[in-house]
Amino acid sequence: xxxxxxxxxxxxxxxxxxxxxxxxxxxxxxxxxxxxxxxxxxxxxxxxxxxxxxxxxxxxxxxxxxxxxxxxxxxxxxxxxxxxxxxxxxxxxxxxxxxxxxxxxxxxxxxxxxxxxxxxxxxxxxxxxxxxxxxxxxxxxxxxxxxxxxxxxxxxxxxxxxxxxxxxxxxxxxxxxxxxxxxxxxxxxxxxxxxxxxxxxxxxxxxxxxxxxxxxxxxxxxxxxxxxxxxxxxxxxxxxxxxxxxxxxxxxxxxxxxxxxxxxxxxxxxxxxxxxxxxxxxxxxxxxxxxxxxxxxxxxxxxxxxxxxxxxxxxxxxxxxxxxxxxxxxxxxxxxxxxxxxxxxxxxxxxxxxxxxx
Amino acid sequence: xxxxxxxxxxxxxxxxxxxxxxxxxxxxxxxxxxxxxxxxxxxxxxxxxxxxxxxxxxxxxxxxxxxxxxxxxxxxxxxxxxxxxxxxxxxxxxxxxxxxxxxxxxxxxxxxxxxxxxxxxxxxxxxxxxxxxxxxxxxxxxxxxxxxxxxxxxxxxxxxxxxxxxxxxxxxxxxxxxxxxxxxxxxxxxxxxxxxxxxxxxxxxxxxxxxxxxxxxxxxx
Numbered sequence: 001x002x003x004x005x006x007x008x009x010x011x012x013x014x015x016x017x018x019x020x021x022x023x024x025x026x027x028x029x030x031x032x033x034x035x036x037x038x039x040x041x042x043x044x045x046x047x048x049x050x051x052x053x054x055x056x057x058x059x060x061x062x063x064x065x066x067x068x069x070x071x072x073x074x075x076x077x078x079x080x081x082x083x084x085x086x087x088x089x090x091x092x093x094x095x096x097x098x099x100x101x102x103x104x105x106x107x108x109x110x111x112x113x114x115x116x117x118x119x120x121x122x123x124x125x126x127x128x129x130x131x132x133x134x135x136x137x138x139x140x141x142x143x144x145x146x147x148x149x150x151x152x153x154x155x156x157x158x159x160x161x162x163x164x165x166x167x168x169x170x171x172x173x174x175x176x177x178x179x180x181x182x183x184x185x186x187x188x189x190x191x192x193x194x195x196x197x198x199x200x201x202x203x204x205x206x207x208x209x210x211x212x213x214x215x216x217x218x219x220x221x222x223x224x225x226x227x228x229x230x231x232x233x234x235x236x237x238x239x240x241x242x243x244x245x246x247x248x249x250x251x252x253x254x255x256x257x258x259x260x261x262x263x264x265x266x267x268x269x270x271x272x273x274x275x276x277x278x279x280x281x282x283x284x285x286x287x288x289x290x291x292x293x294x295x296x297x298x299x300x301x302x303x304x305x306x307x308x309x310x311x312x313x314x315x316x317x318x319x320x321x322x323x324x325x326x327x328x329x330x331x332x333x334x335x336x337x338x339x340x341x342x343x344x345x346x347x348x349x350x351x352x353x354x355x356x357x358x
Numbered sequence: 359x360x361x362x363x364x365x366x367x368x369x370x371x372x373x374x375x376x377x378x379x380x381x382x383x384x385x386x387x388x389x390x391x392x393x394x395x396x397x398x399x400x401x402x403x404x405x406x407x408x409x410x411x412x413x414x415x416x417x418x419x420x421x422x423x424x425x426x427x428x429x430x431x432x433x434x435x436x437x438x439x440x441x442x443x444x445x446x447x448x449x450x451x452x453x454x455x456x457x458x459x460x461x462x463x464x465x466x467x468x469x470x471x472x473x474x475x476x477x478x479x480x481x482x483x484x485x486x487x488x489x490x491x492x493x494x495x496x497x498x499x500x501x502x503x504x505x506x507x508x509x510x511x512x513x514x515x516x517x518x519x520x521x522x523x524x525x526x527x528x529x530x531x532x533x534x535x536x537x538x539x540x541x542x543x544x545x546x547x548x549x550x551x552x553x554x555x556x557x558x559x560x561x562x563x564x565x566x567x568x569x570x571x572x573x574x575x576x577x578x579x
Contacts, residue, residue: 077480084481088484090474094496106481152484264398 001025001062003157006345007047008056017043018057019215021208023191025061025156028184030315032200032221033193036208041193044210045159048191061156062316077312083150083158083188087165089142092133097145098130104153118269120148123182138172147179151186154217158183158190164199175204177268180357197225197236201274201354219303237278238318244271252353254282259319263351270355279325281350285336285343296346298322302338305331318344359552362529362538370445370533371513372455375450375460375506381453382460382505387490389461390468391476395510408458412518420453441483446523448531455519468494469502500571507571512565515557 003025008018017040023031025046033041046052050066050073059067061346066075091100101120105113105278121130124144129137137145143163150158161345164181180203183190200207206219217224222239242254242261254275261275285297300318312331316322322344328336336342374483379569389395389401397477423441433441441447472495479489495502517535524531536554541550 032520049477049481051480077477078483078485080481082481084478085472088474090472090478092475092479092497103479103484104503106483106488148483149478159507215411 003048003061003115004050004059006058007054007059008046009043009054009350010046015040015213018208019208019214021218023157023189025189028187028189029205030180030190030192032192032207033053033210034195034197034200034204034205034207034221034224035317036195039210040213041195044162044215045161045191045193048157049082049159050075055160063130068318071249079152081156083155085146085150085158085160085163086142087162087321089134089139089146091137091142091149096131096133097126097137100134100145101152103149116152120152123185124148124178134271138171139167140175142148142180143167143171143175147182148176149256151182154186155188158188160190160192161194161342162195164194166198177355177357178227179203195354197228198276198352198354201225201236201239202205202357203221203272204290235280236276237319237350238276238322240275240277242273242275244273251348254353257319259298260356261351262348265350266353266355268355269342272356274356276352277346278350279323280353282316282322282324283345283346283347284324284326284334285334285345296348297345298344300342300344302336302340302342304340305336316344322346338354359536359549360523360534360541361558362555363532364530364534364553365533366532368451370452371510374456374513375447375510377449377453377461378456378509379506382457382464383495383502384511385457385465386461386468387487390465391486391490398453404461406460407455412449412455412516413522415455416451416519416522419454419519423447423450423523440564442523443525443527443531445524445530448520451519451523452513452516454510455516456513460505461514462510463504464498464501467498471497500574504571507568509563510563514560542568 003023003083006020008016010016012107033044035041043052043290047054053073054067057067058065058069061080064075067073068078069297076131092103097105098121098221099118102113105116108116114198124147124328126141126144126148129145131143134142147163164176169173176199192199192203200221207219207224208215209217209219209224221243225236226239228236240256242256245253245255245260247253247265252263252273254261256275263275300316300322302314303317304315306313306315307328310328312326312328314324314326314336316324316330324344375421385400385404389398391402395525407438420442421427422429425434427439430441432468433446441450455458475497476489479493481485484492515535516533520531520533522534524533526532526536534557538550538553538557541547
């Protein structure tokens, strides 16, 4: 069973948000709704939840029609079975953690309710906070409670609207790490709204790319993210999925096919990771070894040369797609041409390692 | 001091608040959170007693409660007594006159509740009434308390409407402010002074209490 939505919403200022999406409801899986701030991601999410009424379009979960193009909203928010987590946890300040978790369990028997709350408190590691009020919790703890509260009534789908955006790096990393495990364990599918490519890469099974109010592309996160256009420093670069071969002195040895890369270790016991390589961290070398360290020296073939004014993007095949961003002068000095074989030197510090959350 | 009149004032004010609680809570819901046509009309109607001259209010109430009005006739058939110039008639008049004093702080407080909390409550399965009673109202409790205090205090002091609808029957409709009026009319200035001072001290205490509640509300959010 899938949630199928085709949504159009026009605001009084003329801005229009529209998109078609299909989210599987049968098994856990995380769909990332990705795009810059203000591109309409949150509006789309609010339409799915029923908090915003679309001007047109169809929203359907299996055979159940939630919003009909002519007949309007047919199923109110309360009956959609959708859990929602905002950027700010939005916990009920008049209830403690237990009260927040039990809010959506009205109509359950007392015993079932208590069991469910206890189960979530344990799963989220909230044991010592069970009787604390919302204001006595840190940002990360609040967001855990908000997630647990959304999951408590066994929703069919959870919508996460930038849930990590308000957290410090450590808390965000911790929550990101547990999020996938929890969703998987409870077998709940989720939609994550984010403008952070690293989150999309670490968590997403599928990705929808939004631009200016429209869903423009969909596909696996590494593929879509690597295709994102942008100047130096704006994109995450090429994305390669790698296995961890070893850890030495704060560095990781990563294997991608027959190629080996060395990169800084972000910490954590992961076994697989995405290596994101920015074009500005890749230099090209013709002929024999220079004085440079032989690590991260990859044999590569030029597949395309794309002039970008003063810079040129050189697309390479190094066993995986790779890009180098050079000054156009340098490309002339090196006499680069498509089909040429050479060596790509990747600075270890230019590789960002994103653990694959499993 | 006319303790009978003072006692009657407090009893009347307390009962008014008891009636205002369910009525005001019911009306504050659409006023604060509703999106419907006619909301402005409802807002104006419930706020009318604030600016309407008490005599105008009193006049319409006499007409509406009088023995020839449908309400007055129905009351007479049910109880055998008249509604005008009775304690019950006075209570009804007090409720309507003091409605805005109850509603305004409550509606303002409800308006300040974070909308996302209400939205989250809806996604957790609460119907609109459940969202109101389980989330919005508990979070607006200071506004509710302010409304209760203000409407109680105003009911103690109401003069014009009480005089027109209730008259001046000792033990039945003669309230403290009417007793004060009587004391001044009969040149009992010492007695008037005592009654006035008591009402002044009460009003001052009430205003201080509500302003304290308001500062606490800011600290809460």
